[in-house]
Amino acid sequence: MSDLHTELKQSIIQQLNLEDMEVSEIENDEHLFGDGLGLDSIDALELIVLLEKDYGIKLTDPNQGKEIFNSINSMADFIEKNRIR
Amino acid sequence: MSEELFITKSVIIRDSKIIKNGKPFFKADPDASLSEFLKTIYKEEHLKYPKFFKMDSLSKLVYLGVELLTEGNIPDKKTALVFANSVSSLETDEAYAGTMGEFPSPSLFVYTLPNIMLGEISIRHQLKSENIFLISEEFDPTIYLDYTKALFQQKKTDNVLCGWVNLHNNEYDVFLWQIARSGRTDFNEEELKKLYLPTHE
Amino acid sequence: MKGVAVTGMGIISSIGVNLEESFNSLQSGKDGISFPEILPTSYKNLLVGEIKLNNAELSEILDLPKTHSYTRAALLGTHAIKELLNNSKYDQFPEDTGFISGTSIGGIDMTEKHFYDFSENAEYQKYIQAQHPGFTTEKIAEYFDLSGTVTTISTACSSAANAIMMGARMIQSRKLKRVIVGGSDCLTKFTLNGFNSLKILSPQKSKPFDHNRDGLNLGEAAGYLLLEAEAVIRDKPVLGRVSGYGNANDAFHQTASSENGEGAYQAISKALNKAGISASEIDYINAHGTGTKNNDLSESVALKRIFGDNVPDFSSTKGFTGHTLGAAGAIEAIFSLLSIQKENMFPNLNFNAEMYETGLIPVSKLQNKQIGTVLSNSFGFGGNCTSLIFQKDG
Numbered sequence: 118m119s120d121l122h123t124e125l126k127q128s129i130i131q132q133l134n135l136e137d138m139e140v141s142e143i144e145n146d147e148h149l150f151g152d153g154l155g156l157d158s159i160d161a162l163e164l165i166v167l168l169e170k171d172y173g174i175k176l177t178d179p180n181q182g183k184e185i186f187n188s189i190n191s192m193a194d195f196i197e198k199n200r201i202r
Numbered sequence: 203m204s205e206e207l208f209i210t211k212s213v214i215i216r217d218s219k220i221i222k223n224g225k226p227f228f229k230a231d232p233d234a235s236l237s238e239f240l241k242t243i244y245k246e247e248h249l250k251y252p253k254f255f256k257m258d259s260l261s262k263l264v265y266l267g268v269e270l271l272t273e274g275n276i277p278d279k280k281t282a283l284v285f286a287n288s289v290s291s292l293e294t295d296e297a298y299a300g301t302m303g304e305f306p307s308p309s310l311f312v313y314t315l316p317n318i319m320l321g322e323i324s325i326r327h328q329l330k331s332e333n334i335f336l337i338s339e340e341f342d343p344t345i346y347l348d349y350t351k352a353l354f355q356q357k358k359t360d361n362v363l364c365g366w367v368n369l370h371n372n373e374y375d376v377f378l379w380q381i382a383r384s385g386r387t388d389f390n391e392e393e394l395k396k397l398y399l400p401t402h403e
Numbered sequence: 404m405k406g407v408a409v410t411g412m413g414i415i416s417s418i419g420v421n422l423e424e425s426f427n428s429l430q431s432g433k434d435g436i437s438f439p440e441i442l443p444t445s446y447k448n449l450l451v452g453e454i455k456l457n458n459a460e461l462s463e464i465l466d467l468p469k470t471h472s473y474t475r476a477a478l479l480g481t482h483a484i485k486e487l488l489n490n491s492k493y494d495q496f497p498e499d500t501g502f503i504s505g506t507s508i509g510g511i512d513m514t515e516k517h518f519y520d521f522s523e524n525a526e527y528q529k530y531i532q533a534q535h536p537g538f539t540t541e542k543i544a545e546y547f548d549l550s551g552t553v554t555t556i557s558t559a560c561s562s563a564a565n566a567i568m569m570g571a572r573m574i575q576s577r578k579l580k581r582v583i584v585g586g587s588d589c590l591t592k593f594t595l596n597g598f599n600s601l602k603i604l605s606p607q608k609s610k611p612f613d614h615n616r617d618g619l620n621l622g623e624a625a626g627y628l629l630l631e632a633e634a635v636i637r638d639k640p641v642l643g644r645v646s647g648y649g650n651a652n653d654a655f656h657q658t659a660s661s662e663n664g665e666g667a668y669q670a671i672s673k674a675l676n677k678a679g680i681s682a683s684e685i686d687y688i689n690a691h692g693t694g695t696k697n698n699d700l701s702e703s704v705a706l707k708r709i710f711g712d713n714v715p716d717f718s719s720t721k722g723f724t725g726h727t728l729g730a731a732g733a734i735e736a737i738f739s740l741l742s743i744q745k746e747n748m749f750p751n752l753n754f755n756a757e758m759y760e761t762g763l764i765p766v767s768k769l770q771n772k773q774i775g776t777v778l779s780n781s782f783g784f785g786g787n788c789t790s791l792i793f794q795k796d797g
Binding site for chain 3: 283289290292302306307313315324332352
């Protein structure tokens, strides 16, 4: 597990107000939406903001979000390939 | 046709205190911040509702108040909601405005309307009932009396949950009460004022 | 029980500064959607339904002193009610006239303009109070010397519809003999930014109920009705009747609608119940139809649940005016009443292809039809769903 994975988990917990969650409770391949962490559509929008704020990635098509935010793994992959900062 | 209506329960959250049915129920550290205060109540009441943490302070206050008022159970899913305040969602409006410069926050924007708190109560208790949010300069018993009487008269509902929920500059003033066709305390201006006006120790 | 009589109307939106202009636009398919010119936003590329009169111009029309503290929503509201008053037989509103106004913005336009001036410039401090939505309602009430029941409703996009419902109720329960009901909202950077952050704004003109719809256009407007009890109507023409109304919460999400349109379904059912009519008696529906993926599907599902295979003729007029938020319920009530009066169904603009999920096709060209009963929907954030039913008098 890379620093990025941990960093992402910490950011998500903070940005999405997942107060009663610990970093250790989020699995790398766990579904973030639907059955896994149970995030909703507003959380998805906040994650898009997070991509830009922390990594400089501007998502032009919000529908790409579904694939990118599938899990911590897919998020980390996408960020590694596209990050500006 | 005049309908006899009664206040069945009430909760006040103000100045780090909770008053249930006119009696002191809980007192928190007056130096705690609002968000600490809210978390304390959540923990004290052993609540488990992850959505709580995503809410803004206004919705958190109402969620907690309703849990306390109803012991977490509203059996009549047609219970109407009649709420009011004077400052709308001002505190959250300001918080959202603060993010407008660089990265507008969608999760904050979602709460920049006072009636969102009614949505939160409805989601939590699965009420698909009638709901209204009014604005008035200060707590005004007559608007609740007029509106709820019409609801009962037109047989729209058998139970109403009323609320005055104000939050500004971290000062909160929450007064929630339930009305039904039977109960011990008459639903009128005098009784409401007796419950609402601050009690001194 | 007969519905509550509507004896007056007044309106201002991006398609007209009064009833006549509005009707002409609706008839000729002329929308009011353009790029913002008056709103000082940096989002110059976002289409809106902007009223091309700035505050100075509105103030002049209303003959307000230079030192006034009217917010834009108050200016618009006053303008609309002035038309209502001019068309009525009153020189001024009788003393016992109530006033119920819906808004979602209130005076945020003034706060966002002058917030940083408040501490340094005393001249702008008069707008501090404008942050309270009640202030806007009071300013309008002040203009017309309305000192009886004055109430502000803030339930997002269903505010004005709820105001109409509340007014009708108060007349039916004999609390009021006469009441002005409706709503007013203006464009602000706050809302434009906010809706943009939710990614529900369309980069082009909105396409309600179209399979390829991709969002809404925000708009500003004010619209008001005068409701009167039977005893005080006398010889005034009755423009229509509010015969049904219903409100329910969708209980699903703060800003999105449920998949099965439960809140909408309940609100429409309640309205039909109140009107004492069956679904088959609805001649035309003025839909909420914002043009978002979510609302239009949810609303369509609700319509199919209520009407089965016989969904009546319907259209959304938001392609003309944009989504006017707290005023929508009122201007669309007025459009519904106009459709009854003029026997016209106004087109659902920008429609090309029906949604695969429902196959529902709105009225996309102006059509003549004898209309006796109209259903008007207004669904707001916070799950607040309201439906109104208007009927021809007599």
